[in-house]
Amino acid sequence: MKPVALGAADRTWSVAALQQLEERLRSLMISALAGHEQPYRQLLMDIANRLRVYFSRRLGRENADVEDLVQETRLAVHQRRFTYDSGRAFSAWLHAIARYKLIDHRRRSNSAVSIPIDDMDELFVSDASEAAAARVDVEQLLDELPSQARGYIRAVKIDGKSISEVSTSHGVSESAVKVAIHRGIKTLALRLKGTDTP
Amino acid sequence: MTTTPQLIDSLAGGLKPAPHGFVARCLGLGVALGASIAIAAMLLAWGLRPDILRAVASSSFWLKLAYTGGLALLGFVSILRLSRPEGRVPPMVWLGLALVMLAMAALAAAELWHAPASDYRALVMGSTSAACPWLIAILAIPTIGGIFWALHRLAPTQLTLAGAAAGLTAGATAAFIYAFSCDESALPFVLIWYGIGMAVPTAIGAWLGRVALRW
Numbered sequence: 001m002k003p004v005a006l007g008a009a010d011r012t013w014s015v016a017a018l019q020q021l022e023e024r025l026r027s028l029m030i031s032a033l034a035g036h037e038q039p040y041r042q043l044l045m046d047i048a049n050r051l052r053v054y055f056s057r058r059l060g061r062e063n064a065d066v067e068d069l070v071q072e073t074r075l076a077v078h079q080r081r082f083t084y085d086s087g088r089a090f091s092a093w094l095h096a097i098a099r100y101k102l103i104d105h106r107r108r109s110n111s112a113v114s115i116p117i118d119d120m121d122e123l124f125v126s127d128a129s130e131a132a133a134a135r136v137d138v139e140q141l142l143d144e145l146p147s148q149a150r151g152y153i154r155a156v157k158i159d160g161k162s163i164s165e166v167s168t169s170h171g172v173s174e175s176a177v178k179v180a181i182h183r184g185i186k187t188l189a190l191r192l193k194g195t196d197t198p
Numbered sequence: 199m200t201t202t203p204q205l206i207d208s209l210a211g212g213l214k215p216a217p218h219g220f221v222a223r224c225l226g227l228g229v230a231l232g233a234s235i236a237i238a239a240m241l242l243a244w245g246l247r248p249d250i251l252r253a254v255a256s257s258s259f260w261l262k263l264a265y266t267g268g269l270a271l272l273g274f275v276s277i278l279r280l281s282r283p284e285g286r287v288p289p290m291v292w293l294g295l296a297l298v299m300l301a302m303a304a305l306a307a308a309e310l311w312h313a314p315a316s317d318y319r320a321l322v323m324g325s326t327s328a329a330c331p332w333l334i335a336i337l338a339i340p341t342i343g344g345i346f347w348a349l350h351r352l353a354p355t356q357l358t359l360a361g362a363a364a365g366l367t368a369g370a371t372a373a374f375i376y377a378f379s380c381d382e383s384a385l386p387f388v389l390i391w392y393g394i395g396m397a398v399p400t401a402i403g404a405w406l407g408r409v410a411l412r413w
Contacts, residue, residue, distance in 0.1 A: 035213055035214055035215030037213045044206045079218065080283070080352070082351075082413075083220070083283065084210065084282075085221075092284045093282070093283055093284050096284035099355070100283060
């Protein structure tokens with residue numbers, strides 16, 4: 001009996017709190033629409049927190065787009081503020097804008113993912129040697145090299161580190177790294193030719 | 199990227215009071231501008247129907263106006279709602295749309311019922327059925343433009359529905375205006391060909407809404 005009563009009390013409390021928040025935001029918005037700057041500043045600050053919670057719950061707390069969406073929605077609130085009807089709930093109005101921005105964001109990010117893929121295809125086609133390299137399993141080839149050369153090549157050619165970085169982290173001279181990479185790539189080239197000849 | 203205090207300053211600085219009844223005024227202006235152009239185009243291109251003085255004494259003339267005017271009004275109520283982010287088409291509007299169509303269909307059926315079969319073709323096809331829907335659709339262009347202009351300043355979130363409501367409002371307004379020029383008076387003709395004339399802008403509006411109303 002007791003937990004049920006507690007739960008019910010909890011819920012009434014949170015409904016009351018939500019109503020209080022709604023009343024506060026609504027009166028801030030009404031003053032803002034009357035042209036008062038200070039309540040408007042307060043409103044813009046308050047809704048940022050609410051929006052951050054809303055978007056991070058749907059995109060994940062760590063998602064970098066959350067902050068962009070918060071700003072974008074706040075800008076939309078500003079630009080479309082005359083569409084708020086003071087006789088209606090402010091939360092419903094704000095929620096509808098946030099939801100619209102989230103849907104729009106999903107639509108845009110879907111198309112944004114497909115664009116880099118197209119770009120990559122073009123890159124491969126434009127460079128014949130890269131196209132050839134793409135056909136073979138790079139990792140498999142690298143495995144056949146001595147472990148030292150393999151590590152250098154992976155660090156410089158794949159991970160994009162500089163020669164000097166690799167030389168300091170491995171405690172060898174820069175020329176030693178260069179020579180090892182050069183020999184390793186020569187070996188790889190011979191292997192590739194070997195597999196390409198019928 | 200602007201930091202939050204900067205953004206708030208740029209938004210809140212020099213805040214102006216909201217114009218009273220902004221949404222309704224925007225949409226009203228869009229419709230009024232579009233309809234004025236459509237009225238001028240109708241008068242210049244075709245003029246009033248020659249028998250207008252006799253027509254105003256006939257019930258079919260007023261039924262035409264009720265049919266198209268009713269749909270225009272329902273479309274406008276929908277667009278008023280849909281231009282707010284949380285807006286929905288009220289159930290009464292859907293009910294109203296159904297009632298107008300059903301009433302018109304019933305009246306048209308009654309007219310056919312009482313007519314001899316040899317008149318069916320004339321009652322349905324009239325003499326201008328090939329042109330009528332297209333002329334109505336063309337007359338709808340300025341009004342659909344006016345409503346879309348207004349919607350750009352507002353915040354519709356159901357873009358397809360908002361576009362369709364804009365198209366219906368524009369199409370029905372155009373049909374209302376066209377009724378002053380067209381001397382067809384058979385209700386089956388009006389139901390079908392005026393109906394198609396209004397449906398074309400509605401469909402175009404629905405498609406255009408998705409494309410042009412994003413914000």
